[in-house]
Amino acid sequence: MTEVLAADGRPLKASLNRALRRQKLRALALIAPLLIFILVSFVMPIADMLFRSVENEIVSDTLPRTVQALESWDSSSGEAPGEAVFNALYTDMALATEYKSHTRLGSRLNYELTGVSSLFRKSGRRVKRFDTDVYADAFRDADPAYADPSQWAAWMGDDTVRAAVPVTAATYDAWAKMIVEVDNDDPAKEEPWDFVYTSLYNEAVAGASLPVAVDVSGVEPVSLREQFVEVDKNWLDIDVWQTIKIYAPKYTNGYFLNSVDLLKGPDGAEARPESERIYVVLFIRTMIMSLSIMGMCVLLGYPIAWLLANLKDRTANLLMILVLLPFWTSLLVRTSAWKVLLQQQGVINDVLVWIGLVADDGRLQLINNQTGTIIAMTHILLPFMILPLYSVMKTIPPSYLRAAKSLGATDWTAFWRVYFPQSVPGIGAGCILVFILSIGYYITPELVGGTKGVFISNRIAYHISSSLNWGLAAALGSILLAVVLLLYWVYDKIVGIDNVKLGG
Amino acid sequence: MKTTLKLMATSCLTLTASMAFADGHMANEMTIVSWGGAYSNSQQKAYHEPYMENTGVNIINDESSAEAVAKLRAMNEAGNVTWDVVDVVASDAIRLCDEGLALEIDADTQLADGDDGSKASDDFGDLLVSECFIPQIVYSTTVGYRTDLVGDTAPTDICAIFDTDAYPGKRSLEKRPINNMEWALLCDGVAKDAVYDVLETEEGQAQAFAKLDTIKDDVIWWSAGADTPQLLADGEVVMGSTYNGRLFSLIEEQKQPVAMLWDAQVFDLDGWIIPAGLTPEREARALDYVKFATDTQRLADQSKYIAYGPARASSAPLVGKHADLGIEMAPHMPTDPNNAKNTFLYNYEWWADYRDDLDAKFQAWLSK
Secondary structure, eight states: OOOOBOTTSSBHHHHHHHHHHHHHHHHHHHHHHHHHHHIIIIIHHHHHHHHHTTBOHHHHHHSHHHHHHHTTOOGGGSSOOOHHHHHHHHHHHHHHHHHTOHHHHHHHHHTTSTTHHHHHHHHHHHGGGSTTHHHHHHHHHHOGGGGOHHHHHHHHTOHHHHHHSHHHHHHHHHHHHHIIIIIOOOGGGSOOOHHHHHHHHHHHHTTOOOSSOOOOTTSOOOOHHHHHHHHOGGGGOHHHHHHHHHTOSSBOSHHHHHHTTEEEETTEEEEOOGGGOOHHHHHHHHHHHHHHHHHHHHHHHHHHHHHHHHSOHHHHHHHHHHHHHHHHSOHHHHHHHHHHHHSTTSHHHHHHHHTTSSOGGGOOOOSSSHHHHHHHHHHHHHHHHHHHHHHHHTTSOHHHHHHHHHTTOOHHHIIIIIIHHHHHHHHHHHHHHHHHHHHTOOHHHHHHOTTTSOOHHHHHHHHHHTSOOHHHHHHHHHHHHHHHHHHHHHHHHHTOGGGOOSOO | OHHHHHHHHHHHHHHHHHHHHHTOOOTTEEEEEOOOHHHHHHHIIIIIHHHHHHHOOEEEEEOOGGGHHHHHHHHHHHTOOOOSEEEEEHHHHHHHHHTTOBOOOOHHHHSOOOTTSOOHHHHHGGGOOSTTOEEEEEEEEEEEEETTTSOSSOOOSGGGGGOTTTSOSOEEEESSSTTHHHHHHHTTTOOGGGHHHHHTSHHHHHHHHHHHHTTGGGEEEEOSTTHHHHHHHTTSOSEEEEEHHHHHIIIIISOOSEEEEEEEEEEEEEEEEOBTTOOHHHHHHHHHHHHHHTSHHHHHHHTTTSSOEESSGGGGGGOOBOTTTOOBSGGGSTTSTTTTSSEEEOOHHHHHHHHHHHHHHHHHHHTO
16 A cells, blocks of 8 residues: 655655644643633542542651651550650650640541540640750750750761761751741750750660760659650550551541441451441431432422423513522522421411411421421422423424324323433433532531431531541542442443433 | 623633732731621621721621631641631630641730730630630520410529420520530539539430430521521520520510520630731731730720620620610620529530540431
């Protein structure tokens, strides 16, 4: 086969490809603003949120030394860790207090174990006033060089000194970094704090050669374990240490376990005590209620859409306005209106009592339960069902029905065999819209749902805005997203996604 | 198509415009965040207007206090804090302080001394519950009841909530464990100062839930402050808990047949925090505002517009009449000796620890 050449002598295929590529690039450049916008405002935040459901760097960032020292602690020993861990905790705490990150870690761990929040807050307040100043005094009294900031800086720049006292060097580095970052001071002009001297003392006792020899045997050792326990005896609580150890890794599945009512224990997932199980029930309830709302919307929306599509234009337009009017009203106003209508002293109950259908002392409970949520949400989401149904029905030629009837079909057969199958794409689109919107709703269920009519999204909102447990909120959200995608896939398998139409 | 294009263009423009102005901190402007409604109004009259007049600073109101904690955290993570001063309840202030999202304040050096010469730290006293929190008002969560629905003997103590025999009908309680758990224990025979010790134990929590179980079917759980007043006005509930200021306006402004049950009212605090991470210039202005807005006279002024007690001891003698209704406000303050015969002290530290755990248990209990 001979190669076809273009006018400029290149192979035709190649130059065609090039022209096409240029065209594609131009098209891409045209949609680039939208693409970038979606990427920045939609994809990235969602990815970030999903990432939070496993991210757990705060523990190892705030307590790096403690986490490392805890590796050798056996949680099944039944004993709180020893002096070495508390030494590490002292340095970590002293630094974290300056960065004000200890209370953040406290709130984080308090989600897992009640009481850690105040444990960290209290300890942070006291950690600067520990008795370790005796070490600093001992060194300074032994040799004035130890009280000289610039001498310290010189030592810590000297590799032989650093090699002799590696822990002190690392502690000094962390201290110097903090002095620069938090206080904006020059470490070479500031005397190191007590915890640096404590590290030096510990290394001196262990036999390291100090830059200037000091005999520390006369110094009464301070037990940091006792110092911490004096602040709060919960530092001896195995559960506290176990929690720190379990949540030490940078990534955790703890949030996901929490969101399916499990607990991350020392030996893996455990069932949560029954009095704390909420999420599985809520997930199931959210699904069932969203499906009911969707069903109600189909039942109510279908005849309205049919009317809209088949009435004369003038009347249809009026009806359309009636459909859209509530759609334009504020969500809160509509929800409050339902309260006025549905409550026990409300309009509906009053009318029922007045016409004698219901006894005065037996008024119906229509709100603050699942009924209330289903009624209010069906009303709010109805336009999302009617509009796609209407636009699909509008495209079904009325002559089909007439043809069916003229060929002898009854009204019902003509509707069921001819009209209905053609409106299915509209039902599909409406159902997907209503279902997906309703599982994410939380304002309406919160206001009219009482105790049994609230959704999983209410808990997500709570964890986002009140408890600040964003990791758990992200995990719950991820599960919800996964469930939706799964249902979408099932829908595609059963009905086929090509069979969904939002309009003619 | 053309309309769509136009629409898109307009929304794009609005977006860019709002982004450009989002930081709108031109030299002389500050954004103050509060709760909205009557409360923001009282602050506008008592603090913002005189401050704007004195300094020429323009104050922009934002009504986002209900989501303040989450929004501040998001702003902080994005590195763009657009708020200057934020009104929050004390427990939120503690949380913000813990998260490093609020500025620490030294009351004596950064706030005004009391008119009576006392140092700010003495004037506010115990109400300085967090290093970041500048108290503004004392409010209380208390119970209101329909005078026409309670029969001949009006309730006098908090346990009327649990007494469905004497006071049949629905009651409304807040949809969270705080306050309800304490009231349940108080009415189950636990001594007032032992409540939190008991609530710390599994048995104590079970006891509180068991007490709440006795009225579970008769409770409408509220989550918005306006719910109980509306439910009382409609006669939907015979009694319900809410904030005392809401009941004041229901009784005195709307003249509803409702009375207040001050017994075992739970004091809580509302006040200012300044977000961490402001530029030095904005921080200085925020501090200046807060110093002005929490001095003795200003705190007393606020009580002219709303029935919440000033947080300074030195402001109490200055509380006068309501600006529109002309009634003496002192007897409507939660701190008034007649109302404060039996009060319950809310334990912030305790709830900061137990809130997450008890909230999960409370939700599990609710959905059972």
